[in-house]
Amino acid sequence: MSARDFKATLRLPEGAFSMKADLAKREPQWLDRWNKAGLYRAMLERPSEKTFVFHDGPPYANGNLHYGHVLNNTLKDFVTRCRTILGERVKFIPGWDCHGLPIEQNVERALGPKMRELTPMQRRAKCRDEAQKWVDAQSAQRQRLGMLGTWDAPYLTMQPAFEARVLEALAAFVDRGLVYRGLKPVWWSSAERTALAESELEYEDDHKSPSVYVRFRGDHAVSDKLRERFPTLREGGPVSAVIWTTTPWTLPANRALAVHPELEYVLLERSKRDGSVEYLLVAEPLAKSVIAACGWNTPELLPRTMHGAGSAFVGKELEGLVFSHPFEERRSPIVFADYVESTAGTGIVHTAPGHGREDYNTGVKYGLEVYSPVDDAGEFTEELGPVAKSWGIVGKHVFAANPVISAKLEELGVLCNADGAFIVHRYPISWRSKKPLLTRATVQWFIAMDEPMKGGVNPGKTLREVSLEEIDRLAKDGALAQEQGAEARGWVPAWGRERIHGMMFARPDWCISRQRAWGVPIPALHCEHCGHPNLSSALVRHVAKLFASQGADAWYDENAPVVPEGFCCEKCGATHGFTRDASILDVWFESGSSFYAVCASDPDLGFPCDLYLEGSDQHRGWFHSSLLVGVATHGQAPYKTVATAGFVGEKVQVAQPDGKMKTVLKAMSKSDIEKKRQGGEDVSVYDPQKVIAADGAEILRLWVASNDYTDDIGLSKAAFDQVKESYRSIRNVLRFLLQVVRGEVVETVAEVGAALQPIDRWQQQKLVALVARCESAYRHFDFRAVVAAVSEFLSDASGFYLDVSKDWLYNDYKSDRVRSTLAVCDAMVRSIAVILAPILPFTTEDVWDHLPRRKDDPTSVHLCMWPKLSCEHDSTLDDAVRVVRELRDRANLAIEPVVSAWGAEKKAAQQEKRVAGEDEVRWPESARIDHPRDADVELDVSEGDASILRPLTGVLAECLLLGALTVNVRDGVPRTRAVRGAKSACVRCRRRIRDVDSASGLCVRCSTAVARWDAEHPAPSAG
């Protein structure tokens, strides 16, 4: 008669939750299901305590999603989901930035020369299609990440309602007296005849530019002034200020010479071969290099430093001096500028306000003329001075004119160095034509940073002042929140304040106009009679109304009523004859107005927003422009909290100066990836779409959640492999919990009530702590702390609590301790599903699907509320478990050498077997311990510890996973002894325990369980 197989009487883990996630295949199915069920709407319609206004910064509708988007969008979705699950209402309206030059150029590239034949309206229609194409593509890609949002009703900056609100925001600036028209240098591509934005610049590393040192002669007044200081200055020895430039073509536009007020300057006395002398003014630290560059260091020409009362003097002392332009009949005064450096050039900077931003700023400060005699094609115009004109360079491209100008400088004897000298440096080129750019002053619309504001909130203060105050108000609020331990507010992380403050402090006036077609027009009307550009707020609001119904295309529609009835020129009163302004608004103005267009007017949202979350580059971009618009329209920042993410880089090994290798983050470059691809490397990890297709969006989400997103994040195959590993480990413990619960509706912890066993109560306490920890982490946007806390919790549960409870979960039959443990396991799996739902929406839904529904259970984990577990914390249980685990470690240490010696013996025997054919293992049977449950351990426990572990005394052997355990309560050096347990193990629970009945092979516990099982399961009549 064969022994009875008791397997059927055990309560073994079972369930259909697969070990393999198969995410790539299954994620789309869940998405589909959620869509059909209207999950997000259901989430929004739940009763909630408060509304959390989370405003999407619009990505640019151009190209597929890259890792920056993945990082950013995933974080946004964590926020939407965790705030929702914490009981708030989060209506996330995804948006897109649809206007602007890159889209226009995509279209131009596709259409080629045909573009020119189209009317502005037709061109705009093409651009709209192009933008919409990318909106659709990105929308699908963002949704594939699992992102929640009102995808059927996004906001687009090209929607008429949005365009109208942008103009209303502009009207607010006009009302506050901040909008003006001015002349200002911009990056200009002569090849494309257009201004370029920062993002459209590329840099050529080895660009060759001419390098010229030029004399600016000083008159008698200069000589006289300097003689006060340097009495030996010879009468008739000309004095010149020496400048250096790489753009000789800007010399016709020279209007001043800039020196640093604190920099030291010297006069060089240079004796020429003919016996005459000249005096050259340069910065002291640069004198040597200027002498070298100009070839003055031959012995007979060696200049001497002029020594006066002091060896040198500071730039300040040059105040009021005026020098002569090298070829035109005009004067160049000395001005002061902080940007003048002592590391390159001569320390005296040729200043052409029409051809450089710094020069321009200096020009504004000193009231210099912004003069730029260059047209759209980059060619000199008739505005050139008479001398330059006489050189025949009118109509010549400025770069082509460079050699002519150098040659003339030499002819005139004002060139210090050799004609034809050049330098190699980094220089901006057009991203499209790759042609070098020039800076050129053009007439543009501006917003004044430093004009006192009229009306509204904070009248009399400037835009810059209020903006800086707002930046600090947020910072203070954030500090206060931190002090109070409240959820994170203000600048997150706090150093965001430094970044945006520095930028706001130093920024120039905001140039809001662009000479393009694809955007929101600046609705100015130019009077044909007097030339006045009319831009009143009434006019702007009139056009806004028109745009609201017809879209911004109306501006390009001859028949649209853009001129209000009864309109007359502000300046001359003319009632007809108006030309529409040809510029559009900077796209940053549009996106900066998004809170105004999307949130402020939506009853579900409001002003200010609770949160903006973008990459830290947006301190310059969206955070910045939104702040300015917020101050103009509402007198305050449009957000309460600004959270920032870093950048995604690539992990690479780099040799350090000391020869050691170090892993370092490098910015990802397309060309590097392309090189790898050509080198046969697998580059799919660099394409998020490919990662999603292979491993699922969940892996990307977990990757984001395990990193410190406030810093830059590294990308590598190894990084993803690790994420996949941690995913599996989380998934497997959840799987085991599900298998323990086995799809049965088990009692809740509350229902178990007083029958809750101490060990289960302890685990429940841990769970309560975990829930609290994760809530706090979510409120601080600290997602990685959630993942870390849950991982550690699950790993600990797997290694101790679950391992220990297996004994009774499998072997008891409907005992109180099974009820008790099942209740806690159920609570664990449910709580953790909810905790992780914001980060792993797919997996947690999978878990939820495998849990039986209780009454009131929602159909989706995403409709669950945050776990509300109550459990008074009993710290004596913590102490008891601590002692138990110490004993467990001691027992394990005692058993380990026996187990591993046995293992070594067995291995040796197996090898020997192959040689000698022996079957028997020689290790004495009495000493064999394969598994802790074979062991019989005797432990000394101090009286103190014995008392501490009293709550768990009843399950001590199980906690130590042992077959049998003898505890000797005695103080002194504790002894631990492990031997093999009883001769025969219980055939059912496999414990080598003393009370095994030799007939049945069952221990007492198991025979009771079997008897009860048999009673409830009448055997079938036969067999």
Place this chain on the structure above:
RNA sequence: GGGCCCAUAGCUCAACGGGUUAGAGCGCCUGGCUUAUAACCGGGAGGUUCCGGGUUCGGGUCCCGGUGGGCCUACCA
């Protein structure tokens, strides 16, 4: 060139206002189980906290200076 930021185990991260022997998860090595099995359990190795100074009784933590890296910015005029 300027502003802001980062650097702790192979990887991702901890270490409350300076205070025991710098921890965890994953990986790695190793042994076991075969009732979580492409799983699980035990044991173990692995750190000059980037470098150099300073303050301090005491520095991963604070200060200064480097090195490497990132973002933003800048017509090296």
